[in-house]
Amino acid sequence: xxxxxxxxxxxxxxxxxxxxxxxxxxxxxxxxxxxxxxxxxxxxxxxxxxxxxxxxxxxxxxxxxxxxxxxxxxxxxxxxxxxxxxxxxxxxxxxxxxxxxxxxxxxxxxxxxxxxxxxxxxxxxxxxxxxxxxxxxxxxxxxxxxxxxxxxxxxxxxxxxxxxxxxxxxxxxxxxxxxxxxxxxxxxxxxxxxxxxxxxxxxxxxxxxxxxxxxxxxxxxxxxxxxxxxxxxxxxxxxxxxxxxxxxxxxxxxxxxxxxxxxxxxxxxxxxxxxxxxxxxxxxxxxxxxxxxxxxxxxxxxxxxxxxxxxxxxxxxxxxxxxxxxxxxxxxxxxxxxxxxxxxxxxxxxxxxxxxxxxxxxxxxxxxxxxxxxxxxxxxxxxxxxxxxxxxxxxxxxxxxxxxxxxxxxxxxxxxxxxxx
Amino acid sequence: xxxxxxxxxxxxxxxxxxxxxxxxxxxxxxxxxxxxxxxxxxxxxxxxxxxxxxxxxxxxxxxxxxxxxxxxxxxxxxxxxxxxxxxxxxxxxxxxxxxxxxxxxxxxxxxxxxxxxxxxxxxxxxxxxxxxxxxxxxxxxxxxxxxxxxxxxxxxxxxxxxxxxxxxxxxxxxxxxxxxxxxxxxxxxxxxxxxxxxxxxxxxxxxxxxxxxxxxxxxxxxxxxxxxxxxxxxxxxxxxxxxxxxxxxxxxxxx
Numbered sequence: 090x091x092x093x094x095x096x097x098x099x100x101x102x103x104x105x106x107x108x109x110x111x112x113x114x115x116x117x118x119x120x121x122x123x124x125x126x127x128x129x130x131x132x133x134x135x136x137x138x139x140x141x142x143x144x145x146x147x148x149x150x151x152x153x154x155x156x157x158x159x160x161x162x163x164x165x166x167x168x169x170x171x172x173x174x175x176x177x178x179x180x181x182x183x184x185x186x187x188x189x190x191x192x193x194x195x196x197x198x199x200x201x202x203x204x205x206x207x208x209x210x211x212x213x214x215x216x217x218x219x220x221x222x223x224x225x226x227x228x229x230x231x232x233x234x235x236x237x238x239x240x241x242x243x244x245x246x247x248x249x250x251x252x253x254x255x256x257x258x259x260x261x262x263x264x265x266x267x268x269x270x271x272x273x274x275x276x277x278x279x280x281x282x283x284x285x286x287x288x289x290x291x292x293x294x295x296x297x298x299x300x301x302x303x304x305x306x307x308x309x310x311x312x313x314x315x316x317x318x319x320x321x322x323x324x325x326x327x328x329x330x331x332x333x334x335x336x337x338x339x340x341x342x343x344x345x346x347x348x349x350x351x352x353x354x355x356x357x358x359x360x361x362x363x364x365x366x367x368x369x370x371x372x373x374x375x376x377x378x379x380x381x382x383x384x385x386x387x388x389x390x391x392x393x394x395x396x397x398x399x400x401x402x403x404x405x406x407x408x409x410x411x412x413x414x415x416x417x418x419x420x421x422x423x424x425x426x427x428x429x430x431x432x433x434x435x436x437x438x439x440x441x442x443x444x445x446x447x448x449x450x451x452x453x454x455x456x457x458x459x460x461x462x463x464x465x466x467x468x469x470x471x472x473x474x475x476x477x478x479x480x481x482x483x484x485x486x487x488x489x490x491x492x493x494x495x496x497x498x499x500x501x502x503x504x505x506x507x508x509x510x
Numbered sequence: 511x512x513x514x515x516x517x518x519x520x521x522x523x524x525x526x527x528x529x530x531x532x533x534x535x536x537x538x539x540x541x542x543x544x545x546x547x548x549x550x551x552x553x554x555x556x557x558x559x560x561x562x563x564x565x566x567x568x569x570x571x572x573x574x575x576x577x578x579x580x581x582x583x584x585x586x587x588x589x590x591x592x593x594x595x596x597x598x599x600x601x602x603x604x605x606x607x608x609x610x611x612x613x614x615x616x617x618x619x620x621x622x623x624x625x626x627x628x629x630x631x632x633x634x635x636x637x638x639x640x641x642x643x644x645x646x647x648x649x650x651x652x653x654x655x656x657x658x659x660x661x662x663x664x665x666x667x668x669x670x671x672x673x674x675x676x677x678x679x680x681x682x683x684x685x686x687x688x689x690x691x692x693x694x695x696x697x698x699x700x701x702x703x704x705x706x707x708x709x710x711x712x713x714x715x716x717x718x719x720x721x722x723x724x725x726x727x728x729x730x731x732x733x734x735x736x737x738x739x740x741x742x743x744x745x746x747x748x749x750x751x752x753x754x755x756x757x758x759x760x761x762x763x764x765x
Contacts, residue, residue: 180589209586232582276615281585302617316616
């Protein structure tokens with residue numbers, strides 16, 4: 090734990106003790122993580138390392154909405170507090186942070202975790218401490234373990250799954266005659282999740298993955314991906330689907346174009362599109378050469394489209410509050426984006442969370458959380474897709490969006506045939 | 511004790527000293543070779559047994575995961591085992607031989623793809639760019655659900671053997687140095703009376719007096735050097751007029 094994080098923990102710990110004492114004297118404590126004035130949610134995410142952009146942007150988007158709600162009086166008079174820890178996108182710190190959040194901080198619920206390798210290791214802990222009824226809300230991963238037994242009952246997802254994203258990418262590629270699909274993926278649970286999604290989708294068309302190459306989690310943009318490109322080139326693919334984080338995927342894209350792998354290269358939503366675009370184009374005059382065949386799937390609509398009510402609100406609140414990353418967790422420099430798909434997702438996650446917390450009434454209790462979530466049916470989140478939850482439906486949204494780079498920014502892809510045929 | 515003194519040692523004892531060194535060398539080398547063999551055999555067997563244990567653990571833990579087709583959880587499982595020291599790669603195949611999860615970067619080596627991925631026998635592999643490995647396997651659900659195979663880095667075994675042998679050589683070197691100094695000291699200690707005897711005999715030959723303190727000390731010794739000194743003295747005395755030798759021989763009563 091860094092000294093900054095320790096200070097952060099001490100600060101919150103002291104505040105928590107004072108709040109605990111205060112609430113006990115008033116006899117108003119309703120559940121762990123809830124006082125008369127606050128509802129505390131716990132978040133462990135990447136705020137350092139090559140994937141820190143994901144944790145920071147997700148936090149910023151969520152903070153914008155929570156700040157908005159808090160300034161308007163909070164939820165039944167209680168402010169939403171997001172208690173954060175850095176796990177650097179590594180499983181072991183994520184597990185330790187979760188233990189701290191559950192057992193020491195006693196947060197009301199877990200919220201906005203980032204990554205498959207981290208979340209898949211945290212899920213068994215939720216089962217272990219199931220009597221505490223701590224749920225994980227809206228992790229930033231589309232993997233299956235938190236959507237299926239045995240750990241599905243301990244999590245709620247908002248975003249579409251990697252299975253849906255990869256199925257959509259495969260379907261669109263096959264529709265335009267690109268049937269030979271290779272996969273470039275992170276050598277861990279996240280990469281395997283996407284790989285399995287592509288494999289399953291291709292099966293429906295009687296096809297198999299024609300080539301695969303991997304990289305180690307934590308690889309930087311300065312790393313070389315030539316071996317991976319050569320492996321995939323040898324399989325003569327019609328398209329490559331990448332299941333990775335932005336630094337490694339940008340490095341792969343760079344080397345693929347430089348080595349003449351001229352096929353569409355797709356990424357799933359986790360990649361962090363703006364971070365990837367920033368890396369691949371910064372300091373280059375020929376950025377278009379690298380992005381011409383790039384296509385990224387998204388699980389939220391375009392943040393440029395202000396005709397969508399939630400996007401309009403997102404833009405307004407991001408501008409109004411200009412949320413920053415949790416300063417005490419930052420160990421490396423980071424320049425935030427004014428808008429991004431990741432921060433929009435964080436914003437929508439927070440909006441959904443506030444709706445759920447609001448349904449708990451005056452005395453929020455963990456035991457009532459599940460029923461509150463299941464009471465949400467056909468709820469209008471403001472993005473044109475109704476959200477529903479239920480015992481057999483632990484994922485609120487299903488839609489996948491596709492984007493390409495035009496004039497230096499990601500825009501919706503309307504015609505695959507024209508773009509990639 | 512200086513080296514010049516070593517080389518001023520009587521030739522008779524130099525041979526003894528070199529004999530001691532030779533014997534020590536033979537003991538040292540043979541002990542080291544035996545030790546290398548024992549350490550190599552022991553560590554290799556232990557390594558293989560541990561590898562099989564890990565493979566079986568993964569195989570047992572994989573059954574439900576594989577039957578539920580949860581490949582993400584399967585990968586998460588093997589990612590935890592790859593952190594064990596010595597485990598270089600893990601891959602899990604389906605019953606049809608398809609590799610469902612693995613830890614290879616940047617890709618699955620051709621040697622692995624070309625091999626019998628469902629075999630559970632132990633093989634030695636040399637993978638270009640990766641190194642040399644002992645690969646062990648374990649069936650999942652008696653092989654009807656697939657196979658787990660683990661590659662253990664033989665470089666680590668070699669390193670452990672080198673370390674064990676290095677420690678032994680270090681110990682032998684210390685014993686050798688102490689032994690050398692001890693042998694030189696003992697040989698010199700043994701050679702000192704012989705040196706004195708030689709000087710005594712030379713003195714007698716030059717008809718010098720044998721009354722000096724060193725001569726008396728030598729003559730007073732109750733060992734072979736004393737006996738020889740007294741014998742030399744006896745023979746050096748002039749004979750009587752009857753052609754008889756010296757009046758008295760060496761005194762053996764002191765023995």
